Amino acid sequence: MTKFTPTQPDAAGRFGEFGGRYVPETLIPALEELNSAFQEALADEGFRSELDRLLQNYVGRVTPLTPCPQLSSSAGGATILLKREDLAHTGAHKINNTIGQTLLAKRMGKKRIIAETGAGQHGVATATACALFGLPCEVYMGAEDARRQRLNVFRMRILGATVHEVNSGSRTLKDATNEAMRDWMGSVGETHYILGSVVGPHPFPWIVREFQSVIGKECREQCLNERGRLPEAVVACVGGGSNAAGIFHPFLSDEKVRLIGVEAGGRGPEQGEHAAPLSHGSPGVLHGSRSFVLQDEWGQTADVHSCSAGLDYPGVGPEHAAWHAAERVEYSSVSDEAALEAMQLLARTEGILCALETAHAVSAALCLAAELGKGAELVINLSGRGDKDMTEVARLIEGIEL
Amino acid sequence: MSEHANNRITRIFEEHRQANTKALMPFVVGGHPTPDSLPTVIKAMDDAGADIIEIGFPFSDPIADGPVIAAAMHEALQNQVTPGKILESISAVRPHIKAGLVAMLSVSITDRLGRASFLDRAVNAGLDGVILPDLDPEQAPDVANLCDQRGLSLGLLVGPATTGSRLTSILDSCRGFVYLLARAGITGESKAAPEVEARVTELRKVTKLPIACGFGIGSPSQVEAVTKHADAAIVGSALVRRLQNTTDPASCASTFVQELRTGLAQPAR
Numbered sequence: 001m002t003k004f005t006p007t008q009p010d011a012a013g014r015f016g017e018f019g020g021r022y023v024p025e026t027l028i029p030a031l032e033e034l035n036s037a038f039q040e041a042l043a044d045e046g047f048r049s050e051l052d053r054l055l056q057n058y059v060g061r062v063t064p065l066t067p068c069p070q071l072s073s074s075a076g077g078a079t080i081l082l083k084r085e086d087l088a089h090t091g092a093h094k095i096n097n098t099i100g101q102t103l104l105a106k107r108m109g110k111k112r113i114i115a116e117t118g119a120g121q122h123g124v125a126t127a128t129a130c131a132l133f134g135l136p137c138e139v140y141m142g143a144e145d146a147r148r149q150r151l152n153v154f155r156m157r158i159l160g161a162t163v164h165e166v167n168s169g170s171r172t173l174k175d176a177t178n179e180a181m182r183d184w185m186g187s188v189g190e191t192h193y194i195l196g197s198v199v200g201p202h203p204f205p206w207i208v209r210e211f212q213s214v215i216g217k218e219c220r221e222q223c224l225n226e227r228g229r230l231p232e233a234v235v236a237c238v239g240g241g242s243n244a245a246g247i248f249h250p251f252l253s254d255e256k257v258r259l260i261g262v263e264a265g266g267r268g269p270e271q272g273e274h275a276a277p278l279s280h281g282s283p284g285v286l287h288g289s290r291s292f293v294l295q296d297e298w299g300q301t302a303d304v305h306s307c308s309a310g311l312d313y314p315g316v317g318p319e320h321a322a323w324h325a326a327e328r329v330e331y332s333s334v335s336d337e338a339a340l341e342a343m344q345l346l347a348r349t350e351g352i353l354c355a356l357e358t359a360h361a362v363s364a365a366l367c368l369a370a371e372l373g374k375g376a377e378l379v380i381n382l383s384g385r386g387d388k389d390m391t392e393v394a395r396l397i398e399g400i401e402l
Numbered sequence: 403m404s405e406h407a408n409n410r411i412t413r414i415f416e417e418h419r420q421a422n423t424k425a426l427m428p429f430v431v432g433g434h435p436t437p438d439s440l441p442t443v444i445k446a447m448d449d450a451g452a453d454i455i456e457i458g459f460p461f462s463d464p465i466a467d468g469p470v471i472a473a474a475m476h477e478a479l480q481n482q483v484t485p486g487k488i489l490e491s492i493s494a495v496r497p498h499i500k501a502g503l504v505a506m507l508s509v510s511i512t513d514r515l516g517r518a519s520f521l522d523r524a525v526n527a528g529l530d531g532v533i534l535p536d537l538d539p540e541q542a543p544d545v546a547n548l549c550d551q552r553g554l555s556l557g558l559l560v561g562p563a564t565t566g567s568r569l570t571s572i573l574d575s576c577r578g579f580v581y582l583l584a585r586a587g588i589t590g591e592s593k594a595a596p597e598v599e600a601r602v603t604e605l606r607k608v609t610k611l612p613i614a615c616g617f618g619i620g621s622p623s624q625v626e627a628v629t630k631h632a633d634a635a636i637v638g639s640a641l642v643r644r645l646q647n648t649t650d651p652a653s654c655a656s657t658f659v660q661e662l663r664t665g666l667a668q669p670a671r
Contacts, residue, residue: 012540020538022509024466025559026586028539028568168472174463178472181465186587188563285510286463288536298484299514301462 013202018318078376092384100211105192118173119309120152122196127161197240198317201288212246264306265333355384429638433483459507468590496528531555592618622665
């Protein structure tokens, strides 16, 4: 493989031909303000040390790197290791970004926070950070998602956030994102919008990846210190792609480390049956940036499906599109069924209940472990815990309502 | 730029300038309220004195639009309305009207079809210009070139906080007119009287292009408040809401356009 140099977005916010700022002019001044503020914050040792302190004594970082002997032997090959983001506060990697962005919003003097959420994990992580910093928080959530994830809706309310159910369009994550952007169009002066993934207009994909790359930095160091070597492969699930971008980025220059992103294959490769734009989509514009998208022949966003609400999104981060085009990261997809099986296997062999999103990466890693063979090592980014999914899993595998 | 002297939008604004009158730009959603209503609605508004008609192409994820227009777009998409069908409707009505016709659509649509290829189809259908509200500002000069090659106008958005070098570069890429946002936020009716005097005065210092002003304008008095200063008033949600609730879209559009026209600022005596 040729040497790949980690990318930063160019001045126009592009990773090669992907990225950019496809939003109405009303938002451009806010994006420019955010871009400058973020650059200044990154260069400010005070900001970085406050963030590090919070990540350590509030989020609970460093998260462990857990070897999985039983899962490895049932896969029959490479040693599988888990980067345990499920052990971060609130149960998923989303908190790394929301703590960072809320700290940034405070620094910018913003008085109010808004966010979109799909499964509710980013909403909960945003509500958590806002409670910690004493900022009012409003979360937009598709009415269909709110119905499927009532527990998370209630968690957000208990944390003091207001949840707006969105009844437009398909009433899921993409519509919640539209509604959050509409709010921001009219409130840009005093409101910061905490986007939850490496998507949206520049500088969001860059900001979210920077805050999430703590995962990969820790992981790479743990591999070297605890295993004495770098792994043969790193595997992560990809919806918008924040956990994958976070763990991949620090490994990009390690040309011998294969990086594998796993999309939601749903029920099959036909349009509408999956949520895998890098596997089955093509370049296009959605939610402020150019990336791979699932659209019909007229540019209308296609219907998507995944058993996992967190992967149920018709786009993907522009930096992933650039890594895909440069062939630095391999992207594949895993079906609903295979993900459900992998979730159960991991639970039974290692006593770790992962999120349905994460289970897609686990499934792909099981095949890869066999392919790599004994002596090899691979890391799965265990992006979140599975408690939130139990109602849906019970419905899918046993046909029962909890 | 010479192509633009023949552009219908440029000519319409030039006529108004010479007569010291102002223009009305009603906005409708293509394929709304019914998939086939567009030609008759356009014809009725033309007859009622609309100067330039803006046709919004329904999009699945319209982030700049308020509830009224977003719902109309969603309904049109449910009724299988496509950009291709809207272009057919436009080309059917074009020979029968004198108003300028401008398409407003997301770059998600133009980029799926290919920008040059979409603009070719727009010209062939008889459109006089396009408004691309979510165009990446970095790409505006390229799109302005594509429009120049085809004699199309290009209305780019200028917001309440657009100043300095960004304002200059947006104005450099506008063709035919400037689309001034009367306020921050999304499309939709507003009770407040739009205050655009200061903004228009500022813009006049840096551009000779006509200024069309939209967002939150929905009554004759608001049309008047805007056209006291700007060259045209754009009215969207108030019209779309009326079309949503009528059984006779053509006469509804005609009546409302006549009513709005009473608000157009009169020449100074």
